[in-house]
Each structure stands twice: as C-alpha cells, then as structure tokens.
Amino acid sequence: MEKVYFCVQRIRAAGNVARTRPDGKIKDGEIKTACQETCPTDAIVFGDLNDKDSVVAKLSKKSGRTHC
Numbered sequence: 001m002e003k004v005y006f007c008v009q010r011i012r013a014a015g016n017v018a019r020t021r022p023d024g025k026i027k028d029g030e031i032k033t034a035c036q037e038t039c040p041t042d043a044i045v046f047g048d049l050n051d052k053d054s055v056v057a058k059l060s061k062k063s064g065r066t067h068c
Helices: 007-018 034-038 055-063
Strands: none
Touching: 007 034
C-alpha cells in the first residue's frame, strides 16, 4: 500500500456536501480518486464495500475475492 495524495481532500469535500443532504450520505460514484481519474482503463474503483448496491461491492462479489 502506498500513501496517496489529494484524495483525502476529495473525500472530505464529498462528505461536506453529503452533510447538507437529508440522509447525510455520500452517493456511490460521487468520489473519484486521483488514480481513478488518471487510469485509462477504468481499472480502479473506489466506493463503500458495505453498501451492497455500490459498484465496488458488486464488482467485489462478482470477482469472488475477499477484501480488507
């Protein structure tokens, strides 16, 4: 695992926007990490594995891999 830069600010900004909503939740796909933006093949997915309806959770289930 490597230290990434700029993503903490992206996550916090999305959290600040989410706090203004009645449910207070960050929507799936609302955060796009720096590495996601630069990946030409869309091989990097970021999201909430605990949200069974999120793209990342569905991909994780489909792959059959376990994640930490």
